[in-house]
Amino acid sequence: MTPEETEAVEAALGEPIVDSRKLAGGFSHETWALVLESGRAVVRLGGGAPGVEAAVMERGTELAPVPPVRVVQESAVGDVRPFMVIDYIDGRMLDDLLADPDADGLRTLGSDVARVARRIGSLTIASRPGFFADPALHVRAERPWSEQLAEFAAECMAATPDERLNREHRRAWAKLCAAHAPALTEVDSDAQLVHSDFNPKNILVAPAADGWRVASVLDWEFAYAGCPYADAANMLRFADEYPPAYVEGFRAEYAEGMAPEDAARWEFVGIVLDMFALTSLVTRPIGHSVADQAAGRIRVLLDGGLPGRR
Template sequence: MRPEDLRLIAETLGSPVTSVSTLAGGYSHETCLLELPDGRVVVRLGGAAPAVEAAVMAAARGTVPVPEVLHVLPSAMILEYVPGTTLTDAFTQPGQRALGEEVGRVVAEIATIAFARPGFFTDPALTIAPEAPWSAQLPEVAAACMSATDRLDPATRDAWLALCTAHAPALRAVDAQSFLVHADINPKNILVTRDGTGWRVDAVLDWEFSYSGCPYGDAANMARFGDGYPADFLTGFRTAFGSRHRGDWEYLGWVLDMFALSDLVTRPPGHAVADQAAERIRRLLGDQAAAPRAM
């Protein structure tokens, strides 16, 4: 955090800041914990549109656990501090099936918030610009991303584009859905606490990529790198999410996740999640029979 940022934040809060520590955050922003004489706050620096993200969080708050936004600055948000354990750290504890069920329940609740049309939020009023259907966008997005990355060899890029193009028509079934999608559901963005013999989700964090669309992509986002999670957690998550979303949600989420995988591999060298995404693309191409349609 730059000294000038710290000065502005202290002025906004009307309180001195006694210490600053960096928290785990996304690749487009810096997240810091600030100690004040009378408590703690969290500051998110960066991100594409803090005011839009704050508006989404306000819309979600009350339906799912979301930190309160205290102040929005031109390039930062000041949030209430929510204690809890990241889901990543909770994976080492017992009760993984129950943990997965609680997380799956909360992620499914996000989709109870509906909008007038699908698309991306353009301003703090959560105006949604008209978009081409996802089924039409997927081949175009995949083609643009494959032309913008050297992380995959040419044959792999061509094969991935062909796979995206082949599965894109399936999204016609969900093109018109217009529910809140978090779009970055992963273990570092969920805080949990043991609640007696079970678990409680304390906060869903980092809403900067959220949009209006099909919620199946959130479930696919959570499962994307699920090989590294406890198997009981994923079983519980799928059971709870699937109890709210019938039909071919797992396959359609898998197709929606092609957008994210295509985009991720365009990140600069040394981006760990982008490297994971590239490896997942290679694995999917090597085992196309493992697509969730059969699940």
Template structure:
């Protein structure tokens, strides 16, 4: 974080920033925990494609799930100095779910944790819009020219595997993945019309949790920059994507919590979520060589093409 950016945040807060340390962030932004004069802390997210849109999404999501309060959105500037677009957020106490899962524990306890996370993730989809698609402005206007997801998937998969690094996927797997997407894309006709809030990056690093006297609590759902209007089953699939790496109990609990809390009672929600997750897997493999998550996504693509799901 540049000194000029720190000063600008202090001016917006009306209190000087007296300390900063980096936090884990997304691929398109830098995240820092700031200490301010007089005590207290805030989080600054610098960069990102459209922080004002993300702030509006968070405000909408806050009606259903715990989300940090957005204190300020500062646009990018060039003069009199250069500074990135910045979102200033309240600091929420809690432990990243990724850290909690890494510690493991009693399966029954982790099942309870998974159920609570599943219920919260399901509530994201309770926020509705007038049509599916991507948000175009801070009023959360949804673009009118979006084609149905069922028609977009095969074309996107083909473009993404063509752009993936040569060493990540062999030619036969690339062809098989496109065919698999083509085979399953028609199933999305059942959810093409859904216009519910989708976080689109639900995973353990973007959820803060804590233990209370009454059980597990989700303290905050973070990083809403990829959100859109569509089918919320994709959020469940995002969480379950690498579920084999989670400790025993959590996945079963998450499935139960999401199933019981989902806004739309489609019994095929898990299958439809996997089909929706094909969008994310296709996009992930385009990342540069050495990208850990992209390499894991490529491994999943190889497994799915070797043993197609139903």
């Protein structure tokens, strides 16, 4: 955060920043924790369209714990990047908790995370699927997802570094995406709210009487209208690295109350939707840790096929 950006944030808030520290994470933006005279806050600089994200978060408060938005500057002004200031929420990052060998209550927490995912996905937010074009949450026209996946995969594989996926893996992945793209025809018209980055790096948890609960869902900048199974698949993308109790609690709760046909297909369809994210991630420059994880996930799917298919 530059001196000019500090001044702009202070002017927008109407009070001085007493102290600040840079937070980890945020591949598309820069995040700082702020100490203000009135309390604590978080500023996110850069990234996509903060005005759109703030509008999505306002709708999301109906369904999930979301940090209140204080101020938004939607576009760059001189050398000052677009920014959004939100309230600071106390909690522990879910990815940190899942890496703690002494953590308990994880099955109950998995259930709570699944309930939040289902509540988010219960909101029909637009008349058609697609990405949000403005803070009024109008949706840009998109070709059906089933028609995009094969072409998208071919383009991304051409841009993926050899060091991350060799030529054989890239060709096989493009072929696998094309083979499973037709499975998305059944969800092409879905227009529910999708967080699109719903994973342990973007969820804060807090202690509860029975273990842990979701305290806040962060980083809504990639949200869109579509099929909510994508969020469930995002959460389970690296499930092999999480404690089994957490994964079991999430899977059981997410399928609770579903019609038999939905309970039989949500995980498979979600994995096909997640092919978009995996395919995009591996194009990132060498040294990007999440991109390397995504490449590992792709190799697993190539070796064993897509689990959950019915």
